[in-house]
Amino acid sequence: MIEKYSFRRYHMENIKKVLIPETDLKFRVKELAQEISRDYKGETVTLICILSGASVFFADLVRELDLDVRFEFMSVSSYGSGTVSSGEVKILKDVNHPIAGQNVIIVEDIIDSGCTLSYLKRVLDQRSPKSIKVCTILDKPSRRKVDFKGDYVGFEIPDEFVIGYGLDYDGRYRNLRDVCVLEITED
Ligand code: PRP
Secondary structure (H helix, E strand, O other): OOHHHOOOOOOOOOEEEEEEOHHHHHHHHHHHHHHHHHHOOOOEEEEEEEEOOOHHHHHHHHOOOOOEEEEEEEEEEEOOOOOOOOOOEEEEEOOOOOOOOOEEEEEEEEEOOOHHHHHHHHHHHOOOOOEEEEEEEEEOHHHOOOOOOOOEEEEEOOOOOEEEOOEOEOOEOOOOOOEEEEOOOOO
16 A cells, blocks of 8 residues: 555555656646647637546646636446447536537546547537547557547556546545556455
8 A cells, every 4th residue: 555545544455556646747737728728829618527537637727727718517428338338428417508619628537448538529529619629637548449539638658547636446536636556456
């Protein structure tokens, strides 16, 4: 167990290491925000937070943006969880307002197989936004099942099970300040 998390009230015996410390996350989020603020200077941007994983990154990113923004929240889930993913995504909660004619940035915590974002981007693109881009704090390119590239990417990471900074394992660990690697033990 990592010393710094030993005081927490959770069972965290299986946190193997810190992959991206809080300080690096903060620095990179500022850089991403500066890049986005430059690219959309003078424009209004609708930021769509994909619940729940992106919530922590979203909250940090939006406060660093020097732009006129609107917030939207979506919740999605993959069909057929636990078995082979069809790449189909079910929209559990949609945006509250139409996005036609707007600059849209989808904000995610991680691109893994790429199935979620490739589907979501296609669906949202059919609603005639002025522009649509994707911003993610983490990217695991080695896991791609479909060809997909984020427009703003915080960190490319290896194929390890990561938790913290919004990412969960079985609903837990989202509130860790660092991105950590979870040790998966087979029963
Ligand atoms: C995660 C993540 C992305 C998706 C990425 O969501 O937030 O939405 O998986 O995976 P993909 O590239 O293989 O499609 P998850 O279903 O774990 O939900 P959560 O955000 O609520 O944790």
